[in-house]
Amino acid sequence: MRIIQSAWACNKPDLLRNNSGWLSPEYNLMSWTLSCLQLKQYYPELVLYCDSAYRKLLIDTLELPYSDVVCNLDILNKYHPQLWALPKIHSYSKQEKPFLHVDGDVFIWKKFEDSLLSSELVTQNKEAATDYYEKIMISLESALNYFPDEIQKERKSSKPILAYNAGIFGGSDISFFKEYTSKAFEFVNKNILNLSKINVSGFNIFFEQYLFYCLARKYNKKVNVLLSETIGDNQYKGFGDFARVPYEKQYLHLLGNYKKNEFVCKQMAARLRQDYPEYYYRIIDLFKKNKVILYHDYYNLESTTKDFLVQRYIRLNHNAVAVEKQEAVKALSFDFKRDLRKEIGNIILNKEQFIDFEIFNSRINSIIKIDFLFISKDYLYARDCFANFYFQYLFEDKSDIYNKKIVRGDDYRIIKSDFNWSSFIEKQKDNKLHESVKLEKSGAGISTLIIPECDQNKFSLTYIDELDLVILEILKTEKTIRELFDALEEYFDTDELFKIPAEFENLIFGRIKLGIHVKSIKAIID
Structure with a gap:
């Protein structure tokens, strides 16, 4: 199975000073690193779609072991920086054979089941709207001038909003993804002039996850999910529990507020340090060399080199x-x-x-x-x-x-x-x-x-x-x-x-x- 990831700097190329939604910039890089390295443990074909900023950082500097890199996301730099789902949509659109896209804040400790990966459509789980989704949708309906027919039909049915979480997204039905991604870009492009009237970040949920659900409903497509439970949009519990991997949990996804949670971020960083100290200290060294203050200020007091820190950590383990x-x-x-x-x-x-x-x-x-x-x-x-x-x-x-x-x-x-x-x-x-x-x-x-x-x-x-x-x-x-x-x-x-x-x-x-x-x-x- 071809596993893909996508990374776009959202028109903010200085990734050492842009937290990208995380508690601090180093946690963004640590997340990408741990996600990549864990996926590589199980899937040799791991492809990164990125812009030039992420290529320079993840590939040239951190030397993450992707099997291939497609640097084609600079084309999105004309878009609003908070349209963070667009690079994923663009990457889906370029696939010509079965694939699985895995977010850079997803971590695995075992292979996905073959029965899941052989499906026509694959997602993480079905998601049910709480008041949070509904309020965003109402605001979009009052401000945007275009909605795909599939979404309009679903809204007219007066059914509660359902979606599919895109922590993992893919499958073998390439024709479906071609239509879906075309409609997603059309949804965005026809509303470009109205983005100033809406919560742009909240819009991503609807042109990616909700549209996918509505289109699958239209064609009566079976969507196989990694997690069978339908979860409320802000009710994801235990998805950042690093203390229970790998013996109880083999899949984590730091979605939403997990990225800002100090305890979860430190646990994620500790896991990277435990399993891949060379990469962990490479990130620390990168910030220190560029004189960028780290959130974990212990390292700001250190004047030693990466190699020393790695060797010291190895000694401490013994x-x-x-x-x-x-x-x-x-x-x-x-x-x-x-x-x-x-x-x-x-x-x-x-x-x-x-x-x-x-x-x-x-x-x-x-x-x-x-x-x-x-x-x-x-x-x-x-x-x-x-x-x-x-x-x-x-x-x-x-x-x-x-x-x-x-x-x-x-x-x-x-x-x-x-x-x-x-x-x-x-x-x-x-x-x-x-x-x-x-x-x-x-x-x-x-x-x-x-x-x-x-x-x-x-x-x-x-x-x-x-x-x-x-x-x-x-x-x-x-x-x-x-x-x-x-x-x-x-x-x-x-x-x-x-x-x-x-x-x-x-x-x-x-x-x-x-x-x-x-x-x-x-x-x-x-």
Whole structure:
């Protein structure tokens, strides 16, 4: 099967300074790199359709191993830069034999089934409209002067909007794709003068995914999907869960808000570093050489070369404590201070909230000055690199999981407050619409986990409950997971445990996973 990808710089050729919808530009390049390398593991024929900007970056500079490169997308530079589905449509139109287009934010860890690839039409899944799609469509209908007949007929039927997600798109029915792509370009071209009246980015959904659905309906075409579930347009859950690959998940797609999610982006980058360190550090080196600030500012402090970083990473994989924790001289160059007052925003605190926040902030500053003083960024980087392996080590073989050993981490500290400041700050960070965020209070006190970090956050804050505290207390010495479960049984009603053992297991496994995510728990790897 011929696998194709398409990359267009959207008339913004400086890809080191254009985030292309991602949290930061380096994550765009890391996504392309990981997507390409994983596809290449299973499909030798992997073709890139691109413009000259992406050819220079992905092929000439990063040397991604595409089997062929077709640099024909500069022809789209006359179009609006937010018409990001056009390069895909153009690439579909150039196919003369069965193909599968895979987005550059899609990652696979196994081959697609032959029964899927042999289909006339293939997509990721059927998509159902929520109010989000419907509102965009209504705005388009009031502003655009042309709609394909297939869309008009579907709208007149008064049926809910359905579409096919184009994370993967293709098939063997080339004549269908010729007609479909022609109609898609006609849809765009006949509305060029009206683009200023609409949300252009939202338009892409309708001339690519919705039109495909309507045309397939017209001809009563069977569309085979990778995922059988019909998913709401903004309800894609678990599509960025890198902790569960490859042992539980073999397909991820960082669509929509996943690209802006800091945790998901860092997990994706960590996966690239784990599996392809040479390419990961090639990207880091590219930004450093061009003096472009990286989001993960640990590397902005590094003055070393790519080859050194690769070799150091390889050494760290063999020895988790290769970097000593007590490096006072280096530690002095890394400042853990963070302005939490700024992060809570311009909300008006009452007297009780103000006093509690000042105490909370003061305790954190004390921890930074005393407990974090001699922790170097190099030690934290080594810790993070090694932690990437914990999930797969623990959960890949469920038959042996209870014999695996875990222990609490060395670096975290816990403070208590009356209000849940950690959750509040996190919600404020993601509060794009500046809506009112509730500040939760507990009479029993809120426990917050503070972990030093070697990135722009300086330290992380995580709310934990009584069960998390109990688990951390039990894990002050190494325990097998079976020993942890046995120790926890005294905190639960025995009769209830026997009635719902699966729920108890899922609960504790969930807390272990949380601890690994926030680095308060680590695995003992033999």
